[in-house]
Amino acid sequence: MEHYIGTKLIEAEPCPAWKDAGAHRAGEDGYKVRYPDGYESWSPKDVFEGAYLPLTVNHKLKPDRPSISQEMVDDFIASVETVTMGDKTTVVRATLRNGFEIVEASACVSAENYDEELGRQICLEHVKDKVWMLLGFLLQTAVHGVSERSGRSDVHCQTSGLSFGLAIEAMKAGKKVARSGWNGKNQHIELASAISYKSPEGTVVNVEHDAIGNQAVAFCGTSGVQMGWLASQADMLAEDWKIVE
Incomplete structure (x- = not known):
């Protein structure tokens, strides 16, 4: 058989073994594990704690969505x-x-x-x-999951509560996205098409060189003008992105 690396978000709680099974005996310390599809199983304590990392809530973000603290x-x-x-x-x-x-x-x-x-x-x-x-x-x-196709399908069926990764996929598909907390009129980010700056002489110059050019993410404020934008750690880990157009 081949080797695989598996990663899945599960629910679990300390729980003694329910019955004798293989080398494990009823009453042995372990965890009751519930998978996303509702299937429940039991895992020995040392095996479980070696495979799963406890998830603590980042209270600066939505407490009801998975996040890193x-x-x-x-x-x-x-x-x-x-x-x-x-x-x-x-x-x-x-x-x-x-x-x-x-x-x-x-x-x-x-x-x-x-x-x-x-x-x-x-x-x-x-x-x-x-x-x-x-x-x-x-x-x-x-x-x-690890499948790019499953991630891309989420972009088309989900318009809010997106991770930053899905927000990027939405922008690649031509959408405009914003954080739920952005309350300025029409504030959003999108793939750059005309990031510009004003020269000391007052001339508006469109940046089109390889280092930046239009291969970037641009922020559009209330004026509708594209400006250069960098994501903060909070932006990258947030799960409150939404498609606005």
């Missing part, structure tokens, strides 16, 4: 090692709960201004940003 990010970092390289560079190696390692470095211009603790803090922020992304990817896969 700062607590999850912090808890997923198992250990941190800090060393000084030379006389002005800090290197941090963070080991995650699954054994994966992230290495970040920070350096200052002058050795006289070097502070290892400050460098450590800067590196840890970068590490946590990467953990946010990795856990967000994991949760996205658990909620929507």
Whole structure:
């Protein structure tokens, strides 16, 4: 048989084994597991806790939708090692709960201004940003699966409560999307078609070079003019995107 990596969002609660089964005996510590289709099973405690990550609610977002919280990010970092390289560079190696390692470095211009603790803090922020992304990817896969086709079909049948990934797919399909909390008239983001800027001489210039050009996401405010836009961590992890056109 082939090997597969599986990720699925499930419900579970501590529960003793219901009956003798194989090497497991009734009353053994474990978890009652309920899958999305309603099927229920039992898993031994060590097997379950080695396979599933507890999901804590990010209270800054919708509490009724799956999300990544700062607590999850912090808890997923198992250990941190800090060393000084030379006389002005800090290197941090963070080991995650699954054994994966992230290495970040920070350096200052002058050795006289070097502070290892400050460098450590800067590196840890970068590490946590990467953990946010990795856990967000994991949760996205658990909620929507690994099939691109299943994700794309959601874009056509669902118009609100979208993840950022589905919002991007909607934009690729020519739609305009917005966060539910954006209350300015006609505020939305869309694929760029005419990101422009005004030169010091007052001339409006359309940016069309390879680095930015129109291969980007643009924000449209109340004036309807496209402007460059970058998603925040909250935007990328939010589940309240909606199609507005």
